[in-house]
Amino acid sequence: DKHRHSGIVEDCCCNYETVDHVNGEVLHPLLQELVKTPFFRYFKVRLWCDCPFWPDDGMCLLRDCSVCECPESEFPDSFKPNHRILPSDDLKCQEGKPQSAVDRTIDSKVFRGWTETDNPWTYDDETDNSEMTYVNLQLNPERYTGYSGSSARRIWDAVYSENCPKYPAEELCQEEKILYKLISGLHSSISVHIASDYLLDEATNLWGHNLEILYDRVLQYPNRVENLYFTFLFVLRAVTKAAEYLEQAEYDTGNPIDDLTTQSLMKQLLYNPKLQAACPLPFDEAKLWKGQRGPELKLKIQAQFKNISAVMDCVGCEKCRLWGKLQVSGLGTALKILFSVNGEENLVQTVRFIDPQLQMQRNEVIALMNLLNRLSESCKGYGHRLLRH
Numbered sequence: 001d002k003h004r005h006s007g008i009v010e011d012c013c014c015n016y017e018t019v020d021h022v023n024g025e026v027l028h029p030l031l032q033e034l035v036k037t038p039f040f041r042y043f044k045v046r047l048w049c050d051c052p053f054w055p056d057d058g059m060c061l062l063r064d065c066s067v068c069e070c071p072e073s074e075f076p077d078s079f080k081p082n083h084r085i086l087p088s089d090d091l092k093c094q095e096g097k098p099q100s101a102v103d104r105t106i107d108s109k110v111f112r113g114w115t116e117t118d119n120p121w122t123y124d125d126e127t128d129n130s131e132m133t134y135v136n137l138q139l140n141p142e143r144y145t146g147y148s149g150s151s152a153r154r155i156w157d158a159v160y161s162e163n164c165p166k167y168p169a170e171e172l173c174q175e176e177k178i179l180y181k182l183i184s185g186l187h188s189s190i191s192v193h194i195a196s197d198y199l200l201d202e203a204t205n206l207w208g209h210n211l212e213i214l215y216d217r218v219l220q221y222p223n224r225v226e227n228l229y230f231t232f233l234f235v236l237r238a239v240t241k242a243a244e245y246l247e248q249a250e251y252d253t254g255n256p257i258d259d260l261t262t263q264s265l266m267k268q269l270l271y272n273p274k275l276q277a278a279c280p281l282p283f284d285e286a287k288l289w290k291g292q293r294g295p296e297l298k299l300k301i302q303a304q305f306k307n308i309s310a311v312m313d314c315v316g317c318e319k320c321r322l323w324g325k326l327q328v329s330g331l332g333t334a335l336k337i338l339f340s341v342n343g344e345e346n347l348v349q350t351v352r353f354i355d356p357q358l359q360m361q362r363n364e365v366i367a368l369m370n371l372l373n374r375l376s377e378s379c380k381g382y383g384h385r386l387l388r389h
């Protein structure tokens with residue numbers, strides 16, 4: 001079709017070669033460093049499985065499924081409960097009243113401390129409680145776990161049923177198709193990671209690439225590869241759109257050297273001249289949610305995405321649940337960045353500028369950048385070059 005011939009990722013503004021090039025040269029190396037920093041390697045998560053849909057869900061018994069949680073002494077002090085987090089009420093009283101509104105053309109400080117403001121796109125309640133634990137993502141890589149069968153299938157079916165994929169693509173309006181493409185792109189990325197780090201021989205504990213799985217699940221379906229690129233560009237756009245906020249954010253872990261490294265890596269990513277030259281607008285969110293149906297459609301898709309986020313509690317393998325929750329939270333954060341606008345009355349207007357009231361939780365930013373890294377890894381090596389063979 002026309003998009004495949006022209007090489008432009010559908011609904012995006014860059015072609016596949018450019019994405020591969022920029023990813024290989026700039027994004028992938030920077031992201032690989034970034035996710036190793038102490039700030040980005042600890043993710044707060046409630047791993048307790050209390051699935052609201054299927055209470056009988058059995059847990060996976062494979063050793064490779066279980067997650068190693070961090071003892072309190074390991075993760076940064078600044079991550080511990082009640083450490084300099086602005087209560088959301090505080091923000092409301094500053095921002096909710098028109099008389100206290102700040103003129104942002106003068107005050108360019110967009111980051112005002114990490115908040116606990118709930119994300120309307122996701123189901124998780126992120127406030128600290130005793131069920132939350134910190135997980136060192138570096139010690140829990142996303143890889144083959146053996147999770148499969150009816151439990152895994154049930155989750156994917158539930159996720160896709162939120163998107164009405166049974167309709168032929170042309171019948172879905174652009175906005176509805178986007179949710180499907182995001183999920184399909186994430187699914188491709190998960191499959192690529194399973195295939196890239198596969199238990200080839202249980203007896204000798206040999207891990208490696210499984211090209212058959214890679215081909216069977218992803219490469220033989222050009223749409224799945226396209227959706228992977230689409231999701232990558234979508235999340236990349238969210239990150240660059242929030243550049244000012246993310247640049248000012250505090251990457252504080254108590255170790256000034258580490259924190260400077262994190263800050264510097266973020267800056268190199270957010271204001272990268274090579275990226276800006278090659279792909280200045282990876283995805284154009286201003287084209288969406290227009291017209292009379294806009295506000296209604298946005299709320300509908302928000303509710304659908306929230307359900308997808310809730311389904312992640314039903315993933316019956318701890319490590320898959322960890323990465324499922326992280327990546328869905330990252331997508332929810334990207335959706336929040338791209339589609340939060342200042343006030344309902346602006347819903348039908350162009351949303352290319354970021355909502356000045358947008359605030360993020362630390363954990364959302366950790367999820368966002370780790371998701372971008374996972375997508376970048378999936379595109380690298382397995383992407384467009386293989387698609388052409």
Ligand code: FAD
Binds near residue numbers: 153194319
């Ligand atoms: P599945 O991947 O289960 O796919 C089910 C069906 O969905 C396919 O038959 C196809 O019709 C459709 N489909 C597949 N890919 C796409 C796509 N990209 N776009 C559109 N439709 C598609 N397993 C691990 O080993 N490690 C993990 O870390 C892991 N994480 C997971 C996280 C989540 C949230 C879930 C739900 C599952 C996870 N799994 C993980 C399980 C893994 O995704 C598969 O379900 C499992 O390996 C069985 O694969 P399958 O071949 O039956 O197809």
